[in-house]
Amino acid sequence: MQQRYKSTRGGTAQDDYSFEDALFSGYAPDGGLFVPVSLPSINREKDQYSLWSNMTFPELAYDVLRKFISPTEIDDANLKSICDKSFPLDAFDEECYIPIKDVGSSLHIAELFHGPTFCFKDFGMRPVINLLSYFAELRSRPITLLVSTTGDTGPAAVHAVNDASNPLLTILVHYPHGQISDFQRKQLTTLQSNYVKVASFEGGGDDMDWPIKETLLSSKSGGKDSGVGAAEGGRLFCGINSYNIGRPLVQMTLFIWIYLRMAEKLGLSPGDENSLIDMVLPTGAMGNLTGAYMAKQMGVPIGKLYCGVNINDITHRVIDRGEFHQQKIEKTLSEALNVEVPYNFERILFYLTGGNESLVKGWMETMDKTQQLTLNELWLKRLQQDFQSASITDDEMCNALRETYESSFEHYLCDPHTAVAVAAAKKLGVFVSMKVVAEEGHI
Ligand SMILES: N[C@@H](CCOP(=O)(O)O)C(=O)O
Numbered sequence: 001m002q003q004r005y006k007s008t009r010g011g012t013a014q015d016d017y018s019f020e021d022a023l024f025s026g027y028a029p030d031g032g033l034f035v036p037v038s039l040p041s042i043n044r045e046k047d048q049y050s051l052w053s054n055m056t057f058p059e060l061a062y063d064v065l066r067k068f069i070s071p072t073e074i075d076d077a078n079l080k081s082i083c084d085k086s087f088p089l090d091a092f093d094e095e096c097y098i099p100i101k102d103v104g105s106s107l108h109i110a111e112l113f114h115g116p117t118f119c120f121k122d123f124g125m126r127p128v129i130n131l132l133s134y135f136a137e138l139r140s141r142p143i144t145l146l147v148s149t150t151g152d153t154g155p156a157a158v159h160a161v162n163d164a165s166n167p168l169l170t171i172l173v174h175y176p177h178g179q180i181s182d183f184q185r186k187q188l189t190t191l192q193s194n195y196v197k198v199a200s201f202e203g204g205g206d207d208m209d210w211p212i213k214e215t216l217l218s219s220k221s222g223g224k225d226s227g228v229g230a231a232e233g234g235r236l237f238c239g240i241n242s243y244n245i246g247r248p249l250v251q252m253t254l255f256i257w258i259y260l261r262m263a264e265k266l267g268l269s270p271g272d273e274n275s276l277i278d279m280v281l282p283t284g285a286m287g288n289l290t291g292a293y294m295a296k297q298m299g300v301p302i303g304k305l306y307c308g309v310n311i312n313d314i315t316h317r318v319i320d321r322g323e324f325h326q327q328k329i330e331k332t333l334s335e336a337l338n339v340e341v342p343y344n345f346e347r348i349l350f351y352l353t354g355g356n357e358s359l360v361k362g363w364m365e366t367m368d369k370t371q372q373l374t375l376n377e378l379w380l381k382r383l384q385q386d387f388q389s390a391s392i393t394d395d396e397m398c399n400a401l402r403e404t405y406e407s408s409f410e411h412y413l414c415d416p417h418t419a420v421a422v423a424a425a426k427k428l429g430v431f432v433s434m435k436v437v438a439e440e441g442h443i
Contacts, residue, residue: 242287
Protein backbone atom coordinates (compact mmCIF):
# COMPACT_ATOMS: atom_id res chain seq x y z
CA MET A 1 0.00 0.00 0.00
CA GLN A 2 1.37 3.42 -0.99
CA GLN A 3 -0.01 6.42 0.85
CA ARG A 4 0.56 9.82 -0.76
CA TYR A 5 -0.40 13.37 0.27
CA LYS A 6 -1.94 16.40 -1.43
CA SER A 7 -3.04 19.93 -0.57
CA THR A 8 -6.54 20.81 0.64
CA ARG A 9 -6.40 23.59 -2.00
CA GLY A 10 -5.53 21.31 -4.91
CA GLY A 11 -2.29 23.11 -5.74
CA THR A 12 -0.21 19.95 -5.67
CA ALA A 13 -0.39 17.36 -8.41
CA GLN A 14 -2.80 14.81 -6.98
CA ASP A 15 -0.39 12.46 -5.25
CA ASP A 16 2.92 14.18 -5.48
CA TYR A 17 3.94 14.11 -1.86
CA SER A 18 5.23 11.28 0.27
CA PHE A 19 4.56 11.26 4.01
CA GLU A 20 8.12 12.48 4.58
CA ASP A 21 7.62 15.38 2.15
CA ALA A 22 4.33 16.36 3.78
CA LEU A 23 5.68 16.05 7.32
CA PHE A 24 8.68 18.24 6.59
CA SER A 25 6.77 20.82 4.56
CA GLY A 26 4.25 21.64 7.30
CA TYR A 27 2.11 23.76 4.96
CA ALA A 28 1.54 22.73 1.35
CA PRO A 29 3.30 25.05 -1.14
CA ASP A 30 -0.02 26.60 -2.25
CA GLY A 31 -0.66 27.67 1.36
CA GLY A 32 -3.12 24.81 1.96
CA LEU A 33 -2.77 21.95 4.41
CA PHE A 34 -1.70 18.44 3.58
CA VAL A 35 -4.22 15.60 3.68
CA PRO A 36 -3.79 11.95 2.74
CA VAL A 37 -4.88 11.30 -0.86
CA SER A 38 -7.33 8.76 0.51
CA LEU A 39 -8.70 7.86 3.93
CA PRO A 40 -8.93 4.13 4.60
CA SER A 41 -12.43 2.88 5.27
CA ILE A 42 -12.25 1.00 8.55
CA ASN A 43 -15.59 -0.71 8.60
CA ARG A 44 -14.81 -2.67 5.47
CA GLU A 45 -11.88 -4.30 7.20
CA LYS A 46 -13.15 -7.42 8.87
CA ASP A 47 -12.25 -7.81 12.54
CA GLN A 48 -10.53 -4.43 12.68
CA TYR A 49 -12.31 -3.45 15.91
CA SER A 50 -11.62 -6.68 17.76
CA LEU A 51 -7.97 -6.48 16.76
CA TRP A 52 -7.79 -2.87 17.89
CA SER A 53 -9.57 -3.61 21.16
CA ASN A 54 -6.80 -5.97 22.20
CA MET A 55 -3.92 -3.70 21.35
CA THR A 56 -1.76 -1.67 23.71
CA PHE A 57 -1.63 2.07 23.02
CA PRO A 58 1.73 1.92 21.17
CA GLU A 59 0.42 -1.00 19.10
CA LEU A 60 -2.71 0.94 18.17
CA ALA A 61 -0.63 4.01 17.26
CA TYR A 62 1.51 1.79 15.06
CA ASP A 63 -1.51 0.23 13.36
CA VAL A 64 -3.12 3.61 12.68
CA LEU A 65 0.11 5.20 11.40
CA ARG A 66 0.81 2.16 9.23
CA LYS A 67 -2.30 3.07 7.24
CA PHE A 68 -0.83 6.51 6.48
CA ILE A 69 2.89 5.85 6.00
CA SER A 70 3.99 3.60 3.17
CA PRO A 71 6.28 0.73 4.22
CA THR A 72 8.72 1.87 1.54
CA GLU A 73 9.18 5.06 3.60
CA ILE A 74 9.44 3.46 7.03
CA ASP A 75 9.48 -0.30 7.41
CA ASP A 76 7.47 -2.15 10.06
CA ALA A 77 10.34 -2.59 12.51
CA ASN A 78 11.31 1.09 12.46
CA LEU A 79 7.71 2.33 12.70
CA LYS A 80 7.09 -0.01 15.64
CA SER A 81 10.18 1.21 17.38
CA ILE A 82 9.13 4.88 16.83
CA CYS A 83 5.74 4.14 18.45
CA ASP A 84 7.29 2.21 21.35
CA LYS A 85 9.79 5.00 21.94
CA SER A 86 7.00 7.60 21.85
CA PHE A 87 4.79 5.88 24.41
CA PRO A 88 7.04 4.01 26.87
CA LEU A 89 5.17 3.05 30.01
CA ASP A 90 7.63 4.87 32.23
CA ALA A 91 6.80 8.20 30.52
CA PHE A 92 3.07 7.83 31.25
CA ASP A 93 1.89 7.49 34.81
CA GLU A 94 -1.11 5.30 33.95
CA GLU A 95 -0.77 1.86 32.47
CA CYS A 96 -3.95 2.35 30.46
CA TYR A 97 -2.59 5.68 29.14
CA ILE A 98 -6.02 7.38 29.08
CA PRO A 99 -8.16 6.57 32.12
CA ILE A 100 -11.82 7.40 31.62
CA LYS A 101 -13.57 8.75 34.70
CA ASP A 102 -17.31 8.66 35.21
CA VAL A 103 -18.19 11.94 36.91
CA GLY A 104 -21.95 11.46 36.92
CA SER A 105 -24.83 12.83 34.82
CA SER A 106 -23.72 10.46 32.00
CA LEU A 107 -20.52 12.48 31.63
CA HIS A 108 -17.25 10.63 31.23
CA ILE A 109 -13.93 12.41 31.19
CA ALA A 110 -11.09 10.91 29.17
CA GLU A 111 -7.90 11.99 30.92
CA LEU A 112 -5.23 12.79 28.42
CA PHE A 113 -2.81 14.33 30.88
CA HIS A 114 -0.81 11.38 32.13
CA GLY A 115 2.24 12.04 29.95
CA PRO A 116 5.52 13.78 30.78
CA THR A 117 4.20 17.35 30.51
CA PHE A 118 0.73 16.61 31.96
CA CYS A 119 -1.07 17.60 28.82
CA PHE A 120 -2.70 15.85 25.86
CA LYS A 121 -0.10 17.29 23.51
CA ASP A 122 2.40 14.65 24.68
CA PHE A 123 0.40 12.14 22.68
CA GLY A 124 0.65 14.10 19.44
CA MET A 125 4.10 15.56 19.82
CA ARG A 126 6.23 12.60 20.87
CA PRO A 127 5.61 10.44 17.78
CA VAL A 128 5.82 13.42 15.42
CA ILE A 129 9.20 14.37 16.84
CA ASN A 130 10.46 10.81 16.74
CA LEU A 131 9.33 10.53 13.10
CA LEU A 132 11.17 13.77 12.25
CA SER A 133 14.21 12.55 14.15
CA TYR A 134 14.16 9.26 12.20
CA PHE A 135 14.12 11.05 8.82
CA ALA A 136 16.71 13.65 9.90
CA GLU A 137 19.08 10.84 10.78
CA LEU A 138 18.32 8.89 7.63
CA ARG A 139 19.20 11.94 5.53
CA SER A 140 21.94 13.32 7.82
CA ARG A 141 20.16 16.66 7.66
CA PRO A 142 19.93 19.24 10.48
CA ILE A 143 16.40 20.48 11.16
CA THR A 144 15.13 23.36 13.27
CA LEU A 145 11.56 22.92 14.41
CA LEU A 146 9.41 26.05 14.77
CA VAL A 147 6.51 26.22 17.20
CA SER A 148 4.14 28.89 18.41
CA THR A 149 2.33 28.00 21.60
CA THR A 150 -0.44 29.23 23.85
CA GLY A 151 0.96 26.98 26.53
CA ASP A 152 0.54 23.30 25.86
CA THR A 153 2.12 22.48 22.48
CA GLY A 154 5.40 24.14 23.48
CA PRO A 155 6.25 22.17 26.63
CA ALA A 156 5.28 18.86 25.02
CA ALA A 157 7.47 19.71 22.01
CA VAL A 158 10.57 20.80 23.92
CA HIS A 159 10.43 17.77 26.20
CA ALA A 160 10.00 15.42 23.25
CA VAL A 161 12.92 17.05 21.40
CA ASN A 162 15.08 16.84 24.50
CA ASP A 163 14.17 13.18 24.96
CA ALA A 164 14.97 12.44 21.31
CA SER A 165 18.49 13.84 21.97
CA ASN A 166 19.32 13.93 18.28
CA PRO A 167 22.04 16.52 17.52
CA LEU A 168 20.38 17.04 14.13
CA LEU A 169 17.12 18.17 15.74
CA THR A 170 16.73 21.54 17.49
CA ILE A 171 13.62 23.55 18.32
CA LEU A 172 12.68 27.22 18.65
CA VAL A 173 9.44 27.89 20.55
CA HIS A 174 7.55 31.22 20.66
CA TYR A 175 4.98 32.06 23.31
CA PRO A 176 2.92 35.21 23.99
CA HIS A 177 4.43 37.07 26.93
CA GLY A 178 2.21 36.96 30.04
CA GLN A 179 -0.43 34.86 28.31
CA ILE A 180 0.45 31.29 29.18
CA SER A 181 0.09 29.69 32.58
CA ASP A 182 3.00 30.09 34.96
CA PHE A 183 3.43 26.36 35.21
CA GLN A 184 3.70 25.97 31.45
CA ARG A 185 6.06 28.96 31.17
CA LYS A 186 8.33 27.24 33.69
CA GLN A 187 8.07 23.94 31.82
CA LEU A 188 9.29 25.80 28.75
CA THR A 189 11.94 28.05 30.19
CA THR A 190 13.60 25.93 32.85
CA LEU A 191 14.54 22.96 30.71
CA GLN A 192 18.33 22.91 30.38
CA SER A 193 18.83 21.48 26.93
CA ASN A 194 21.25 22.03 24.07
CA TYR A 195 18.45 21.29 21.65
CA VAL A 196 15.94 23.89 22.83
CA LYS A 197 15.54 27.68 22.45
CA VAL A 198 12.50 29.59 23.72
CA ALA A 199 11.42 33.19 23.00
CA SER A 200 8.43 35.20 24.15
CA PHE A 201 6.69 37.81 22.00
CA GLU A 202 4.33 40.71 22.69
CA GLY A 203 0.89 40.02 21.31
CA GLY A 204 -1.97 37.58 21.38
CA GLY A 205 -1.99 33.78 21.37
CA ASP A 206 -1.61 33.07 17.69
CA ASP A 207 0.07 36.28 16.44
CA MET A 208 3.18 34.29 15.50
CA ASP A 209 1.27 31.94 13.20
CA TRP A 210 1.52 34.17 10.11
CA PRO A 211 5.24 34.97 10.47
CA ILE A 212 5.95 31.26 10.93
CA LYS A 213 3.80 30.34 7.94
CA GLU A 214 5.62 32.91 5.80
CA THR A 215 9.00 31.67 6.98
CA LEU A 216 8.08 28.10 6.18
CA LEU A 217 6.64 28.91 2.76
CA SER A 218 9.47 31.22 1.72
CA SER A 219 12.38 29.18 3.06
CA LYS A 220 13.50 25.87 1.73
CA SER A 221 11.46 24.05 4.32
CA GLY A 222 10.89 20.59 3.00
CA GLY A 223 8.70 20.14 -0.04
CA LYS A 224 8.48 17.57 -2.74
CA ASP A 225 11.87 16.00 -3.32
CA SER A 226 13.52 19.09 -1.91
CA GLY A 227 12.73 18.15 1.63
CA VAL A 228 14.85 16.40 4.09
CA GLY A 229 15.38 13.75 1.47
CA ALA A 230 16.96 15.17 -1.58
CA ALA A 231 18.36 18.59 -0.87
CA GLU A 232 22.05 19.17 -0.86
CA GLY A 233 22.57 19.94 2.82
CA GLY A 234 21.90 23.07 4.84
CA ARG A 235 19.44 23.55 7.64
CA LEU A 236 15.71 23.01 7.20
CA PHE A 237 12.90 24.69 9.09
CA CYS A 238 9.89 22.61 9.89
CA GLY A 239 6.68 23.76 11.60
CA ILE A 240 5.08 21.31 13.98
CA ASN A 241 1.89 22.95 15.17
CA SER A 242 -1.19 21.04 14.11
CA TYR A 243 -1.26 22.45 10.56
CA ASN A 244 1.42 19.77 10.15
CA ILE A 245 -0.42 16.63 8.99
CA GLY A 246 1.66 14.46 11.33
CA ARG A 247 -0.21 15.91 14.30
CA PRO A 248 -3.86 15.11 13.39
CA LEU A 249 -2.81 11.72 12.06
CA VAL A 250 -1.18 10.77 15.33
CA GLN A 251 -3.94 12.40 17.41
CA MET A 252 -6.56 10.35 15.56
CA THR A 253 -5.32 7.38 17.61
CA LEU A 254 -6.60 9.08 20.77
CA PHE A 255 -10.17 9.05 19.54
CA ILE A 256 -10.06 5.47 18.34
CA TRP A 257 -8.66 4.44 21.73
CA ILE A 258 -11.26 6.49 23.64
CA TYR A 259 -14.04 5.17 21.40
CA LEU A 260 -12.98 1.55 22.08
CA ARG A 261 -12.74 2.04 25.85
CA MET A 262 -16.11 3.82 25.97
CA ALA A 263 -17.77 1.14 23.84
CA GLU A 264 -16.42 -1.43 26.31
CA LYS A 265 -17.65 0.58 29.31
CA LEU A 266 -21.12 1.01 27.83
CA GLY A 267 -21.41 -2.60 26.69
CA LEU A 268 -21.63 -1.66 22.99
CA SER A 269 -20.34 -3.91 20.30
CA PRO A 270 -17.19 -2.16 19.00
CA GLY A 271 -17.69 -0.78 15.52
CA ASP A 272 -21.50 -0.90 15.69
CA GLU A 273 -22.54 1.92 13.38
CA ASN A 274 -25.91 2.23 15.10
CA SER A 275 -24.44 3.11 18.49
CA LEU A 276 -22.58 6.34 18.06
CA ILE A 277 -20.58 7.92 20.87
CA ASP A 278 -20.68 11.71 21.05
CA MET A 279 -17.60 13.59 22.14
CA VAL A 280 -17.05 17.04 23.60
CA LEU A 281 -13.69 18.68 23.03
CA PRO A 282 -12.14 21.86 24.36
CA THR A 283 -11.13 23.40 21.05
CA GLY A 284 -8.30 25.74 20.03
CA ALA A 285 -6.57 25.25 16.69
CA MET A 286 -8.88 22.29 15.91
CA GLY A 287 -5.99 19.80 15.62
CA ASN A 288 -7.63 17.31 17.96
CA LEU A 289 -11.03 18.01 16.45
CA THR A 290 -9.59 17.18 13.02
CA GLY A 291 -8.11 13.94 14.33
CA ALA A 292 -11.54 12.98 15.69
CA TYR A 293 -13.29 14.04 12.47
CA MET A 294 -10.88 12.05 10.32
CA ALA A 295 -11.49 8.97 12.48
CA LYS A 296 -15.24 9.56 12.04
CA GLN A 297 -14.76 9.90 8.27
CA MET A 298 -12.98 6.56 8.29
CA GLY A 299 -16.06 4.99 9.82
CA VAL A 300 -15.27 4.94 13.55
CA PRO A 301 -18.73 5.27 15.18
CA ILE A 302 -18.18 8.72 16.63
CA GLY A 303 -21.41 10.73 16.84
CA LYS A 304 -21.61 14.45 17.05
CA LEU A 305 -18.49 16.47 17.86
CA TYR A 306 -19.22 19.22 20.39
CA CYS A 307 -16.71 22.06 20.67
CA GLY A 308 -16.17 24.10 23.81
CA VAL A 309 -14.32 27.36 23.26
CA ASN A 310 -13.68 30.38 25.46
CA ILE A 311 -14.56 33.95 24.42
CA ASN A 312 -11.97 33.70 21.65
CA ASP A 313 -14.74 31.99 19.81
CA ILE A 314 -14.26 32.06 16.05
CA THR A 315 -14.91 28.31 16.07
CA HIS A 316 -18.24 28.82 17.79
CA ARG A 317 -19.23 31.68 15.50
CA VAL A 318 -18.62 29.64 12.38
CA ILE A 319 -20.43 26.55 13.68
CA ASP A 320 -23.31 28.55 15.11
CA ARG A 321 -23.85 31.10 12.33
CA GLY A 322 -21.37 30.47 9.54
CA GLU A 323 -19.14 33.41 10.45
CA PHE A 324 -15.49 32.50 10.29
CA HIS A 325 -14.43 36.03 11.15
CA GLN A 326 -11.15 36.55 12.93
CA GLN A 327 -11.12 38.86 15.97
CA LYS A 328 -8.47 40.18 18.35
CA ILE A 329 -7.43 37.72 21.08
CA GLU A 330 -8.80 38.46 24.57
CA LYS A 331 -7.13 37.25 27.77
CA THR A 332 -8.93 34.38 29.54
CA LEU A 333 -8.36 31.86 32.31
CA SER A 334 -8.17 29.05 29.76
CA GLU A 335 -5.16 30.54 27.94
CA ALA A 336 -4.30 27.49 25.86
CA LEU A 337 -7.62 27.93 24.02
CA ASN A 338 -6.89 31.56 23.11
CA VAL A 339 -6.93 30.93 19.38
CA GLU A 340 -8.50 32.99 16.60
CA VAL A 341 -6.68 31.27 13.73
CA PRO A 342 -7.85 27.67 13.98
CA TYR A 343 -5.91 26.59 10.89
CA ASN A 344 -7.37 23.07 10.93
CA PHE A 345 -10.80 24.40 9.98
CA GLU A 346 -9.44 24.16 6.45
CA ARG A 347 -9.13 20.37 6.84
CA ILE A 348 -12.63 20.21 8.37
CA LEU A 349 -13.98 22.09 5.32
CA PHE A 350 -12.08 19.76 3.03
CA TYR A 351 -13.73 16.66 4.51
CA LEU A 352 -17.09 18.37 4.90
CA THR A 353 -17.19 19.15 1.18
CA GLY A 354 -16.14 15.62 0.24
CA GLY A 355 -12.70 16.89 -0.77
CA ASN A 356 -13.81 19.78 -2.99
CA GLU A 357 -10.40 21.44 -3.39
CA SER A 358 -11.50 24.38 -5.54
CA LEU A 359 -14.25 25.33 -3.10
CA VAL A 360 -11.81 25.11 -0.18
CA LYS A 361 -9.19 27.10 -2.10
CA GLY A 362 -11.69 29.90 -2.83
CA TRP A 363 -12.87 30.00 0.78
CA MET A 364 -9.41 29.98 2.30
CA GLU A 365 -8.03 32.58 -0.08
CA THR A 366 -10.91 34.87 0.91
CA MET A 367 -10.04 34.17 4.53
CA ASP A 368 -6.32 34.82 3.98
CA LYS A 369 -7.06 38.14 2.27
CA THR A 370 -9.83 39.51 4.46
CA GLN A 371 -9.72 37.41 7.68
CA GLN A 372 -13.42 36.83 7.08
CA LEU A 373 -15.28 33.96 5.49
CA THR A 374 -19.05 33.51 5.66
CA LEU A 375 -20.53 30.10 4.91
CA ASN A 376 -23.86 30.03 3.13
CA GLU A 377 -26.96 28.32 4.54
CA LEU A 378 -26.26 25.04 2.76
CA TRP A 379 -22.72 24.59 4.11
CA LEU A 380 -23.70 25.87 7.53
CA LYS A 381 -26.39 23.18 7.76
CA ARG A 382 -23.91 20.55 6.63
CA LEU A 383 -21.39 21.73 9.24
CA GLN A 384 -24.04 21.61 11.94
CA GLN A 385 -24.87 18.00 11.10
CA ASP A 386 -21.47 16.96 12.44
CA PHE A 387 -20.58 19.75 14.88
CA GLN A 388 -22.15 21.89 17.56
CA SER A 389 -20.43 24.43 19.76
CA ALA A 390 -20.68 26.80 22.70
CA SER A 391 -18.68 29.83 23.72
CA ILE A 392 -17.89 29.88 27.44
CA THR A 393 -17.00 32.90 29.59
CA ASP A 394 -14.51 32.63 32.45
CA ASP A 395 -17.42 32.81 34.93
CA GLU A 396 -19.25 29.95 33.22
CA MET A 397 -16.01 27.95 33.17
CA CYS A 398 -15.45 28.55 36.91
CA ASN A 399 -19.04 27.54 37.68
CA ALA A 400 -18.68 24.31 35.69
CA LEU A 401 -15.43 23.55 37.49
CA ARG A 402 -17.06 24.14 40.89
CA GLU A 403 -20.24 22.23 40.08
CA THR A 404 -18.33 19.22 38.74
CA TYR A 405 -16.23 19.20 41.90
CA GLU A 406 -19.28 19.43 44.17
CA SER A 407 -21.51 16.97 42.35
CA SER A 408 -19.11 14.28 41.18
CA PHE A 409 -18.48 11.01 43.00
CA GLU A 410 -14.97 11.74 44.16
CA HIS A 411 -14.85 15.53 44.00
CA TYR A 412 -13.48 15.55 40.50
CA LEU A 413 -11.28 18.59 39.89
CA CYS A 414 -11.06 19.66 36.22
CA ASP A 415 -8.47 21.99 34.79
CA PRO A 416 -9.91 25.22 33.23
CA HIS A 417 -9.79 23.82 29.68
CA THR A 418 -11.71 20.69 30.53
CA ALA A 419 -14.11 22.90 32.47
CA VAL A 420 -14.75 24.84 29.23
CA ALA A 421 -15.78 21.55 27.61
CA VAL A 422 -17.93 20.56 30.59
CA ALA A 423 -19.64 23.98 30.56
CA ALA A 424 -20.20 23.62 26.80
CA ALA A 425 -21.75 20.17 27.30
CA LYS A 426 -24.12 21.65 29.88
CA LYS A 427 -24.99 24.67 27.76
CA LEU A 428 -25.72 22.46 24.76
CA GLY A 429 -27.84 20.09 26.84
CA VAL A 430 -25.88 17.00 25.84
CA PHE A 431 -25.90 15.43 29.33
CA VAL A 432 -29.47 14.34 29.46
CA SER A 433 -29.75 11.83 26.70
CA MET A 434 -26.31 11.15 25.41
CA LYS A 435 -23.05 9.57 26.37
CA VAL A 436 -20.38 12.19 26.48
CA VAL A 437 -16.65 12.11 26.51
CA ALA A 438 -14.73 15.25 27.30
CA GLU A 439 -11.01 15.46 27.62
CA GLU A 440 -8.60 17.07 29.97
CA GLY A 441 -5.05 18.07 30.20
CA HIS A 442 -3.67 21.55 30.56
CA ILE A 443 -2.33 23.17 33.66
N1 LIG B 1 -3.06 25.54 22.60
C1 LIG B 1 -2.25 25.38 21.48
C2 LIG B 1 -2.78 26.05 20.24
C3 LIG B 1 -2.10 25.55 18.98
O1 LIG B 1 -1.97 24.18 19.06
P1 LIG B 1 -1.51 23.15 17.98
O2 LIG B 1 -2.29 21.93 18.31
O3 LIG B 1 -1.80 23.67 16.63
O4 LIG B 1 -0.04 22.94 18.17
C4 LIG B 1 -0.83 25.79 21.75
O5 LIG B 1 -0.23 25.41 22.72
O6 LIG B 1 -0.28 26.58 21.00
